[in-house]
Amino acid sequence: MMGAVVKGCWAPREGISPDDVFSVSIMPCTAKKFEAERPEMSRDGKADIDAVLTTRELAQMIRMFGLDLANMKGEPADTPFGERSSAGKIFGASGGVMEAAVRTAHFMITGKEMDNLRIPALRGFDGIKEASIEVGGVGIGVAVASGLGNARKLLDSLVAGRTDLHFIEIMSCPGGCIAGGGQPTGTSPEVLKARMQALYNIDRDSALRTSHSNPSVRRLYEECLGEPGDHKAHELLHTSYVARDVPR
Ligand code: SF4
Structure with missing residues (x-):
């Protein structure tokens, strides 16, 4: 992107x-x-x-x-990304993309910020994390999986007919990008916990905690992308995938 x-x-x-x-x-x-x-x-x-x-x-x-x-x-x-919100920084931890997206979805739907931007149920190292979040009086079901085995469990539950989830996040690496294959080697569970905590500390202490309040993001939409979901935004920010024949 x-x-x-x-x-x-x-x-x-x-x-x-x-x-x-x-x-x-x-x-x-x-x-x-x-x-x-x-x-x-x-x-x-x-x-x-x-x-x-x-x-x-x-x-x-x-x-x-x-x-x-x-x-x-x-x-x-x-520029165009001179100013960065901590919503983008927590993407590195499993659940961070979801938390950042929910913050902005809440604002876009209700016109108000969430009372508490922190969503504890979506944090930590559990392989599958779930929450029901009220947005404008409607309960939104969200789920987060990290690690491919957990992703498969979650996806299998959807294929089996589960209908209470509206939005899911999947990270291949257990714990998210903090455990990515390109990160410094020699990572222990303690190191991963410290990396995750560091991201959430940055978020806690940040003055800019949502994507929609980031002046760089707002300017980018105004000057180039148009409205979220418009043709140009869709062309530059979205991709598509094809099924691959992976043995189960
Ligand atoms: S494969 Fe791992 S490091 Fe790469 S984007 Fe997914 S979670 Fe992050």
């Missing part, structure tokens, strides 16, 4: 040809290297993402070039 927005919104705005942009995505995930090559992730035969580095590879490169991050002066990130 970031690559599509950089080439589809940022480059035209800056008067740069998307052909002259080399887009590098830094990810917790080795699978993103495959994903960047999917034909669905390209426009007019040109890939949205030109290269993917994992966080582990980035750390290796930082060491290789002798960068001393602790003593480097910080500077703001470039």
Whole structure:
């Protein structure tokens, strides 16, 4: 998505040809290297993402070039994503995408922020987490699975006829991207817990905790994407999948 927005919104705005942009995505995930090559992730035969580095590879490169991050002066990130909400940061933990989406769905449906942005039932390392959340007087059933075995259990329950869920989140890695295959190696349960807690601490202390209040996101919709779900937003932010023949 970031690559599509950089080439589809940022480059035209800056008067740069998307052909002259080399887009590098830094990810917790080795699978993103495959994903960047999917034909669905390209426009007019040109890939949205030109290269993917994992966080582990980035750390290796930082060491290789002798960068001393602790003593480097910080500077703001470039637009279109100069301002980042903690709603996006908690995506790294299983349940974080759901929590962030529910915050914004609640606002878009009711026009009001949730009384409490934190949804404890969606946090932690349980393989399947569920909650019923009231939005505008209606109960919304949500479920989160992490780890492929848990994803299969949840999906099998839907295939078997379960109808009380309106929105599900699935992460392949147990605990979410904090345990991604591209992350630094040697992770123990304690390390994963610390990573998850760090994300939720960042969220707790953030002044900007929802996507819809992020000035960068609002500007991006106003200047380029149109309304959520409009043609351009759909084209740049959504993808599709085909069934693969995976032995069960
Ligand atoms: S959960 Fe794992 S496989 Fe899925 S995006 Fe995150 S790191 Fe990649």
